Amino acid sequence: MMEWVDWSNALERAAGWLDDIHWQISRGGQLHAALESLFRGLTLLHRKWDREEWTRFCLEVVRTHPLRELIHQCPYTRHGFDKPRGYAGDAVLIDYLYKELRSSGTTQLGKDIYHFLWRQSGPRSVRERRELLAQELDALAERVHKPRVLSVACGHLREAEHSRAVAEGRIGQLIAFDQDPLSLEVVERQHPGKLVQPVRGSVRSILLGKASFPDMDFVYSAGLYDYLSESVAARLTRLLFGMLRPGGRLLVANFAVRTPDAGFLEAFMDWSLIYRDENQVRAFASEIEPAQLANVEMFRDSVQNVIYMVLTRR
Template sequence: MKHYEELTGGEGRRIFYRAERFDAKTLMSSISPVVDVQDKSFDLLDVSMSGISFVSPQSTSWLDELNKDVPLSLKLDSTEIFAGRGTIRRIEPLKSQQIVALEFTKGYLDIKKILRRHDEISLQKSIQAGMQDTTELVPGEYKQLISDAIFLLRSARTTLEEIEAELSPDMPRRDERIRDTVIDCEKIAFARWKEFYKQGNKIVCEIRHDPKIVNAVKRYTEATLMPELMAGKLWNRSYTKPLGYPGDFQVMNYFYNISLLGETAYEKFCHKLGYSSGEVISFRMTMVRQAIARLTALAAERGKSSFDVASLGCGPAQEVRNFLKADVLPLPVSFTLIDQDHEALTYAYENSFPEVARLNGQAKVNCLHTSFVQFLSAGKLVGKLGLQDLVYSVGLVDYLSARQANRFVTGLYGKLKPGGTIIVGNMRHSEDSLEWLLDYVTDWKLEYRTEDEMLAMADKIEPEAKREVLADVTGHCHLLLVTKPE
C-alpha cells in the first residue's frame, strides 16, 4: 500500500485531467458505431463521457465549423443511442483522412449504458439473423437431396449401433468384426453418396448466379446435413478448421492414413465416408511422388550430378517421405519445403528426416517458413533458394482466380533451371466434381478448372516450353506440367 506522499499525480500537460477515452470499435465490436453531424455520417473513432472523435474525408472542410456548436447523433445501425450537441475543438490529419474531435456542450455519454444498449442491439441482431427463415429460397429438389442424404446416414447409424450392441465387449475379434462391418456399410453407402454430390453439383450450378439463394442453401446444408457427419473426425476438422484454414496438414494426414478413426462404429463409418469422398488427395500425392521419381531418373540418365526440388505450400509433404523410402536414389536430391504453417513444416521435417539420415548423404531436406506471396515477391528469399530442377505446388492455385493463378504459374516457371519442370495441381471441373461436397457441406471453397483452363495458366510462358495436363484416376484433380527447354 502506498502512502499519500508517494502518490505523485500528473506531470506536464497530464496535470489537466481528461475523461478516459475508449476506442469505439473495440468498445462496440459487434456493430460499428457512426456519428451523424450536419446530415452526414462518419465512423466513430473514440468516445469519452465528455466528447468524441470521428474520421472524416480530407475533402470535407471543418475549419468554418471550428468552435461552433453543432447537433450530433450516435447510431448503431439505424438505432440512435445518443443525441446531443457539441463543439468541434480539434482537427488532425490521419493519412488520407482527418480526425475531428468534438466536445459535448449538451448531454454526456454514459459509457456503461451505451455498452448495454450495444449488447442489446447486437443480441437482437444475432437472434433475428439466426432465426430468419430462408428455407423458402432453397429449391425443393435440393431439400429432397438433403433429406435422402440424412436418411442414408441415419440408416447407417441405426444399423451399426444395433450390430455393435449385439457384439459383447469380451467377444473374440470384436474390433475386427466391427471394422469389417463398417467397411461393408460404407461401401454400400458410398455408391449412393457419389450420386448425391453429382445431384448437388447440378443444383448449385443452377443457383450460383443468385447470392441470396446460395447463402440460404449453404445455411440449410450446414444446419441439417453437417451435424450428421460431424461424428467423423475428417468431416469435423474440415468443417471447424481449427488452424484457421481449410485443408490443413492434419486433414491431409487423414487421407494419407487410412485408419478407421473414432470410438463408435458410426464415427468410424463417417470418417471412412469422408476418406472415400476425398481419396483424390492421396492419389494426387502419389502422382506427384511418381513424377519426382521419373524426373530424377531422367536427370540421372542425362548425366546430372544433383537434383533440386522446391515444394510450395508443402503441407505434410508425404510424397517427399514416400520418395525417400527408396533404397537408393538415382542421384543426390535436395528438397526445399515451403509453407506458411510452422506446424506443417515441423511435421514435414520430422516425418522425412529419418529417411534423409538413412540415405546417408543422398538427400537433404530444408524448410522455409514463409507465405507463397513472399516467396514470389521477396528477392532475398528467391536468391537464397536458387534455381530449381523441379518446383511444384498442388494445393494453392485451387484458391486463386484465373489472373492470380496465371501470375503464380509464371512466377514458378521463372525459378527453373534449363530443362526444369513445374507441376501445379488443381481440382477438376466436371459434373461429379467435389464442389458441392466441399463448398456447401464443409464450407471449403475452391476453384475448379477444365483442361483448357489449366493450360491457360501457362499462356504467359515462352511457347517453346512443353505443356501437358494429366488427370488422376478419380477424375477429380489434374496436374499441369510445364518443362523449360534445355
C-alpha cells in the first residue's frame, strides 16, 4: 500500500492520493471505503515520515486540499479544527464522542463522516475511559464512607453522570476542577447541590501552589496529560499525589504511541497529543518519594490505545 511513501516526490504523490479520495467522495461513491483508505493511509504516513515531512504534508497539502472542506462537513472534525474555545480537545468536542448524534444540523455527508469516525478505536477509548472512571467512583464509595474526590481538567464530568455512587449521594465531595468556565457551567447544571463542587483553575495554579485540595481519597486526571511536557507532568503528579490521604489513589491516563487515530487528528483537525509508552507514563511518578508509594498499577484499555497508571499512597 502506498509504495510511494519513501519516494523523493512523496508529497506530490500524497496530493494525488488525496485527489483520488476527494473524487471518490465527491461523486457519491463508496464513502466507507474512501474513508477507510484515508484513515489507514494517514496512519501509515504519520508513522513512516519524520516530523518535518509529516508537518509539511499537513500544512502544505492537507490544509490547501479541497478534501479538507468535504471532511469538515462533519461537525466533530470541524469543531476540532476551529477550536471555538481557543484550545484543542475541549469538552464540547469530547461530547461528540460519547452519545452518537443522530441530528447534528449538517449535511448528510457530514453526518456519514461523523458516524464513521465515531466508530474508530480512539473514540471507543474515550467512551471506555468515561465508564472506567464511573466504575472507579462506584468502587471507591464501596471502600470508603463518603469519600472526597478531585477531578483535574474535568471537562463536563460526564463520568459522574454514569456513576451510581454519585446519583445515590454516596460520594462525600467531588471537586470538579477546570480552567474553562463554560465547562463548569455545564457541570453545575448537571449536578445541582453540594455534592459536586465546580472550581475554576489551571494546571499552572496547582504548580504554583495556589490551588490545593488536601485529604483526598481519589484524585484523577484522564484527559490532561496528553498535552503536558515530561517535566510538568512529573511535577503535577507529585503535587496531586501529595493531596491524597494515606490509602488514597491517583489515576492518570495518556494516549499510547501508535494510536491509529493520530494521523487523522493531526492532519484534518489540527489536534496534536503527546503519545507515550509505558516507561514514559511511569516516569510521571519520578518525583514521588518511593517510600510514599504503596502500589503502582499500570494497564491499557481494551483497544490498547490508552495507558492508565494508578498510584496508591502509603
